[in-house]
Amino acid sequence: MKVNIGIPDKHLQAVANKLQVLLADEHVLYTKTRNFHWNVVGDNFSEMHLFYEKQYGELAEIIDEIAERIRMIGHYSTGRMGDFLKLTNLLEQEYTNKQTEQIKYLLDDHETIIRFLRELITEFSDKQKDLGTSDFVTGLLRQHEKMAWMLRSYLSK
Template sequence: MTQTIDIGIPEAKLTDIVHGLSKVLADSYTLYLKTHNYHWNVVGPMFLSLHTMFETEYAELALAVDEIAERIRALGAPAPASYREFAALTVVPEDTDRPDAQEMVRRLVSAHEATARTIRTMMPLAEGAPDQVSVDLLTRRLDVHEKTAWMLRSILA
C-alpha cells in the first residue's frame, strides 16, 4: 500500500484485497487482449458473427479493466499496468500460435472460466473485510464471465 486508507477495512485486509483485485485485473486485461486479437484475426464461415461478438466482448472488457483498476486506486494502491505485471499475475495463457475460429471460441471459454475462478477465490477476502464495494464489483464481473462462457460454449455445441 502506498498510503494509509481509513475506510473501516484493516490495512492487512486491504493489502489482500488489492492483491486479489490485481489478479482479476490481470486476467481481465489479458482476456481483453486475447479477445481483441481474435476480433482482428478471425476468418472462416463464422467470420461476421464472431467478429461482431468479439468486438462487443472486448469493448465490455475495456470498461471493466478501468473499473477494476479504479477500485484498486480507491483502496490506496497503484494498479498494475504493464505487460510484465499482468503476465506475472494472470492465469489466462497467452497464445503462441494462430488458432482457427473454433479454437478461438474454445480458448475464450477457457479464459472466461479461468477469470471466473480467480474472482471466486477473491470473493471471500472482500466479503470478510468487509468490502461491499469490491464484492459488488466482483459479483457483476462474475456474472459477465459466466454468461459469456455460456454463450461461447453454445457456439461450440
C-alpha cells in the first residue's frame, strides 16, 4: 500500500536509498565487531569479550530500527551480504587479534558512520523535508558517538 505521509514519493525514495547505505554500513560494522568478539586475546580477554558483545548487541538493535524505518516510509530493506558490501562506506581490513588494532578499526568505522549521519540529518530535513527520519538519524548519531567514545577511551592511555 502506498505511503501517504506528506512527503513526495521521490523524496521518500531518496531517503530510502541513503538509509540502505547506512544499513549496509551498520551490517559491516556489526560483523567486524562480532569477529573481534570471537577472536580477541589478551590478559583482559573477559573484559573485551563482553565489551565487544555489548557493542554488537547495540548495533543489532540499530540495524533492526533502520530496516524498519525503510519499511515505514514504503520501501523494502536490503538484506543480502553482497548488496551490503556494494553499498557500504566502510572498508574491510586484514584479520587481527591485536586489541589496539581492533579498537582503532572499529573507532574509524564509527567515526565514518558519524560523519555520514551528520550529512543525512540536514539532507533529510532540508532537502527531502523528512523531519521524522532526520530526527531518527539524529538519535543514531548520539548512539554512535557514545560507542566511539567508549572505544576511544581504550586508546587514551
